[in-house]
Amino acid sequence: MTQTAPLKKWQEKGYPARLQEDLGDGIVRCHLSPRNCRIRPGQHGFCMVRANRDGKLVSLNYGRSVHATEETIETEAVFHYEPGARILSMGNIGCMLNCDYCHNWKTSQARFVEDKDVFYYTPEEVVDIAKRHGIKVISWTYNDPVVWHEFVVESAKLAQEAGIVNLYKSAFFISPEAIEELIPVIDIFSISIKSMDPKYYRKITKGWIEPVLDGAELVYRAGRHVEVSTLMVTDLSDDEKTARAMASFVGERLGAEVPTHFVRFHPDYKMTNTIRTPVERLEKARRIALEMGLQNVYLGNVYDTDSTNTYCHGCGDLLVTRYGLNANVLGVSADGHCVKCSADANMRRIADVPKASVVDALPAGADLDIATFDWYGDIRALHVQVRNDSSQLDRVYHRRNRPGTRGGSWGVINLRPGESYRFIAAKSTLDEVGVAVAVPRTCTSSLHQVFDRAHFPTLEVDAGTLNADVTPLPLYVNPRAKD
Numbered sequence: 001m002t003q004t005a006p007l008k009k010w011q012e013k014g015y016p017a018r019l020q021e022d023l024g025d026g027i028v029r030c031h032l033s034p035r036n037c038r039i040r041p042g043q044h045g046f047c048m049v050r051a052n053r054d055g056k057l058v059s060l061n062y063g064r065s066v067h068a069t070e071e072t073i074e075t076e077a078v079f080h081y082e083p084g085a086r087i088l089s090m091g092n093i094g095c096m097l098n099c100d101y102c103h104n105w106k107t108s109q110a111r112f113v114e115d116k117d118v119f120y121y122t123p124e125e126v127v128d129i130a131k132r133h134g135i136k137v138i139s140w141t142y143n144d145p146v147v148w149h150e151f152v153v154e155s156a157k158l159a160q161e162a163g164i165v166n167l168y169k170s171a172f173f174i175s176p177e178a179i180e181e182l183i184p185v186i187d188i189f190s191i192s193i194k195s196m197d198p199k200y201y202r203k204i205t206k207g208w209i210e211p212v213l214d215g216a217e218l219v220y221r222a223g224r225h226v227e228v229s230t231l232m233v234t235d236l237s238d239d240e241k242t243a244r245a246m247a248s249f250v251g252e253r254l255g256a257e258v259p260t261h262f263v264r265f266h267p268d269y270k271m272t273n274t275i276r277t278p279v280e281r282l283e284k285a286r287r288i289a290l291e292m293g294l295q296n297v298y299l300g301n302v303y304d305t306d307s308t309n310t311y312c313h314g315c316g317d318l319l320v321t322r323y324g325l326n327a328n329v330l331g332v333s334a335d336g337h338c339v340k341c342s343a344d345a346n347m348r349r350i351a352d353v354p355k356a357s358v359v360d361a362l363p364a365g366a367d368l369d370i371a372t373f374d375w376y377g378d379i380r381a382l383h384v385q386v387r388n389d390s391s392q393l394d395r396v397y398h399r400r401n402r403p404g405t406r407g408g409s410w411g412v413i414n415l416r417p418g419e420s421y422r423f424i425a426a427k428s429t430l431d432e433v434g435v436a437v438a439v440p441r442t443c444t445s446s447l448h449q450v451f452d453r454a455h456f457p458t459l460e461v462d463a464g465t466l467n468a469d470v471t472p473l474p475l476y477v478n479p480r481a482k483d
């Protein structure tokens with residue numbers, strides 16, 4: 001494809017791309033995803049973040065990212081690897097797919113990415129952020145890490161050397177050569193299978209399903225921790241057929257112990273003329289998969305259900321409780337077994353995870369601005385972005401509010417001079433009404449409503465709601481639509 005619009009700042013500098021083939025006459029082929037784009041000088045591939053510059057394939061998004069964000073591992077549809085662990089989520093720009101319902105379309109579709117939304121990191125900086133904030137897992141996520149391959153591989157290697165676990169959350173439309181480069185550095189693969197129906201997969205995502213299933217099997221056979229999920233789109237893929245196809249795939253080509261997530265859909269991007277997936281259809285899909293022999297089946301983007309908890313297969317004891325993006329480990333040993341009956345829970349643990357720091361009360365006399373945000377509708381999580389504009393260490397505080405009490409301890413985030421940080425605060429109990437954030441006046445801060453997990457919000461709370469009803473999402477206007 002030819003680059004027609006003027007280059008944005010983030011597109012100006014290219015970084016040497018891996019997995020390229022010289023086809024002669026200045027033409028290159030990209031072997032990163034199964035598209036194998038053939039790219040002439042001055043053109044870019046389908047993803048719009050890999051281009052041919054002077055006969056060489058370059059990555060346009062190396063180190064260019066949305067804001068690094070502290071979240072929890074449940075955000076990534078990972079339930080069997082250190083439940084409740086804090087993670088550092090790193091998203092980037094572009095995608096090798098173009099799903100009609102993408103909920104990160106403002107960043108996954110490169111043509112919508114504005115320079116103001118792009119942050120610049122080096123591999124060393126990413127690892128340093130995780131270390132300084134006591135985070136043991138880096139998640140390569142959001143739009144899709146496939147198209148960030150060079151940066152992911154280099155950063156994940158550094159993280160690994162620092163004792164940090166790497167998580168890869170992806171639609172996994174990726175070539176076997178690229179997977180071989182990931183296997184040595186990635187510990188956890190959370191694979192989103194967009195559909196089990198080949199025709200539907202092609203129509204909705206503009207990709208094809210076979211490499212995704214083959215890739216999932218490849219990393220599973222390589223001994224990596226794998227969890228799989230599928231989005232149950234209302235009236236399109238929220239049926240029994242999808243549940244049976246997922247369960248067959250996991251049971252036959254992976255293993256019955258592989259955690260499988262049926263995820264609730266919300267209308268977004270080009271697919272807004274519909275409703276959220278009815279929860280009873282998700283519950284039914286889960287029942288079918290369990291009846292077909294899968295051991296660990298969960299619902300995603302659903303609150304107030306027992307179907308997100310983990311029970312022991314040996315004695316039936318409750319091992320992990322979950323509420324939204326929060327988890328509480330009750331009965332799993334350090335080596336991933338039920339503490340009551342010693343059955344294998346297929347649960348990986350991380351030793352010596354640093355606890356987030358908390359204080360009982362705000363420091364007396366501190367000059368703080370306190371903002372509160374109440375949960376409403378489907379908004380049960382918030383990204384808080386803060387930047388320390390002073391020349392000394394600053395502390396930001398946050399806590400959950402419950403009716404009547406408005407009390408409880410405060411989580412503390414330490415910020416170096418000049419540091420910008422983003423973290424999630426997600427509803428953790430049924431009775432919680434919202435969140436409070438206390439920020440020094442020397443900091444700049446903004447709040448961003450999170451709609452479902454693995455959603456990177458680009459709108460600030462103050463920007464209001466652009467879509468109708470309760471969805472604080474950017475509105476996609478089809479340029480081909482007639483007035």
Ligand code: SF4
Nearest residue numbers: 030033036037045047
């Ligand atoms: S990553 Fe995929 S879509 Fe992008 S240029 Fe390479 S082959 Fe094409």
